[in-house]
Amino acid sequence: MSTDNRNIALSIVVAAVFIAGAIMFAGSGSNANIAGAPPANNVSVVDGKQFITINAKGGYYPRVTVAKAGLPTVLKMNTRGTFDCSAALAIPSLGYRNMLPPSGEMLIDIPPQKSGTVMRGLCAMGMYSFTVNFN
Amino acid sequence: MKKNYTFHVLGMHCNACVVLTESELGEVSEVSSVKASLEHLSVEVTGDFGDKTAEHVARDLSGVLKPHGYTLSLLRQQHHIAWGEFRVALPIAGAFIALFIILQKLGIVNLITSSEVGYGTAFLVGLIASVSTCMAVVGGLVLSMSANFAKEGDKIRPQILFHAGRLVSFLVLGGLIGALGSAFQLGATGTFVLSFIVAIVLLLLGINLLDIFPWAKKLQPTMPAFIGKRVHGLKNVNHTLTPLLVGVATFFLPCGFTQSMQIYALTTGNFLTGALVMFTFALGTLPVLALLSFSSLGIHKKAQSGIFFKTAGLVVIFFGLFNLINSLVGVGIIPPIFSF
Numbered sequence A: 001m002s003t004d005n006r007n008i009a010l011s012i013v014v015a016a017v018f019i020a021g022a023i024m025f026a027g028s029g030s031n032a033n034i035a036g037a038p039p040a041n042n043v044s045v046v047d048g049k050q051f052i053t054i055n056a057k058g059g060y061y062p063r064v065t066v067a068k069a070g071l072p073t074v075l076k077m078n079t080r081g082t083f084d085c086s087a088a089l090a091i092p093s094l095g096y097r098n099m100l101p102p103s104g105e106m107l108i109d110i111p112p113q114k115s116g117t118v119m120r121g122l123c124a125m126g127m128y129s130f131t132v133n134f135n
Numbered sequence B: 001m002k003k004n005y006t007f008h009v010l011g012m013h014c015n016a017c018v019v020l021t022e023s024e025l026g027e028v029s030e031v032s033s034v035k036a037s038l039e040h041l042s043v044e045v046t047g048d049f050g051d052k053t054a055e056h057v058a059r060d061l062s063g064v065l066k067p068h069g070y071t072l073s074l075l076r077q078q079h080h081i082a083w084g085e086f087r088v089a090l091p092i093a094g095a096f097i098a099l100f101i102i103l104q105k106l107g108i109v110n111l112i113t114s115s116e117v118g119y120g121t122a123f124l125v126g127l128i129a130s131v132s133t134c135m136a137v138v139g140g141l142v143l144s145m146s147a148n149f150a151k152e153g154d155k156i157r158p159q160i161l162f163h164a165g166r167l168v169s170f171l172v173l174g175g176l177i178g179a180l181g182s183a184f185q186l187g188a189t190g191t192f193v194l195s196f197i198v199a200i201v202l203l204l205l206g207i208n209l210l211d212i213f214p215w216a217k218k219l220q221p222t223m224p225a226f227i228g229k230r231v232h233g234l235k236n237v238n239h240t241l242t243p244l245l246v247g248v249a250t251f252f253l254p255c256g257f258t259q260s261m262q263i264y265a266l267t268t269g270n271f272l273t274g275a276l277v278m279f280t281f282a283l284g285t286l287p288v289l290a291l292l293s294f295s296s297l298g299i300h301k302k303a304q305s306g307i308f309f310k311t312a313g314l315v316v317i318f319f320g321l322f323n324l325i326n327s328l329v330g331v332g333i334i335p336p337i338f339s340f
């Protein structure tokens, strides 16, 4: 049954190509699809307080943020007609878990973080995520 | 004169089958006792069949079981794995999974432009949810459940029960949320446990659909056999209650779309509005879910059924892994792998 085996091997390759193609094809364009483009500079410091803006709709944008360590921080989650999983936000390291309003902003206070801390936000089901690196 | 017979049962694969086989054969007048075994895929029958040969008895009793899709034989069927079917099943499943990934990456959720919730929005959110990541949970359950029922030769009823259970529970529970002003939401642990269980169930059902490992039949989650035995006249309890309960349970499955609709229903403070919002959302998910569940109709006896079940099995296994990884990511056990 060697022809059978070869055919199965071929179909595994075909299936893999389909899936890999889908991942590659979509990899590039995915950041552009947020309603309201990702804020160019999403970190600002006002009166010693650090503000980090993250857009949530069909994922979190920007995906990776570099922020300052040792400052009291406010995470500003923006939503605009967000009815998907990204509205169900969880930040495991803070024990934070909440539904964001469909449209509007949610302010989350974060205590000063040590340098080198990686804070991760996730949708409740775990398929969307964003990271904030404190340096 | 009473005699003992042992027959191999073709088509038996779950606890419900054991109950069904036993109760159907038990009603045959010549039979005095019957004991089926899922482990050996066999049934022991004691009875007085006159001077009929064992082959003749097997044929007669097969006639009784035929409507349920089982056949009795004296010879043990060698388990035959149709590897060749993967030739077609793999590329189809691969294309299906690729389509799923592309849809997520293209950002279908951005098709929802409205920021206010009305019934129209609720319907649209449902429609998009039904092809979106969260539906890897519900869609996976629907596909695996309906394919497994189709395998048993069960036709339209379980599918209808599932969809009815889903629509009615969304209507009623949505109304309750609206009236009470609070949602039935799970905490972090509850979400984790529930999505973990769903992932495992999907993996088991998917493996069972592949029809490679005979032992997978025993792992198939079903209503415990003793319930079926106790409840008189409900020997088909597994095929009635399971889809209905799964339909109701989808209200509580952790899915962001459902949750955001529930949050909205909660703010309405009104039974009717809450009920209608959740109901229109569920209606929006219906077309795609119905397509998934009715795709398995009538496939049972077709020659291509093996290919269909293997394709469905591969897709369901993918959804199972997807959910398993997501549930581990969700509690911070592993770093994110999928990121849409």
Ligand SMILES: [Cu+2]
Pocket (backbone or CB within 6 Å): A084, A085, A086, A123, A125, A126, A127, B133, B134, B254, B255, B256, B257
């Ligand atoms: Cu989700």
